[in-house]
Amino acid sequence: MKNKNIETIEQYEATVGTIYKALNDLKDLMATKEFKKALKWDQEENDCDNNLHGEFSCFVQDLAEGWARE
Numbered sequence: 001m002k003n004k005n006i007e008t009i010e011q012y013e014a015t016v017g018t019i020y021k022a023l024n025d026l027k028d029l030m031a032t033k034e035f036k037k038a039l040k041w042d043q044e045e046n047d048c049d050n051n052l053h054g055e056f057s058c059f060v061q062d063l064a065e066g067w068a069r070e
Contacts, residue, residue, distance in 0.1 A: 026056075
């Protein structure tokens, strides 16, 4: 039987790894020509309905502020 502390540490490391990979995937996506075209289209022709940069910025800011209050 595994020690609960070890299980918790492993779960933490796995979760952080998943988040790190997802953020790197997002960074890679945002660096593509396709994303830049989609961003330009969203800003110019779609009235920022998708708000590709703004939604992500708000998410990060909300997360940081929420965690800072804990």
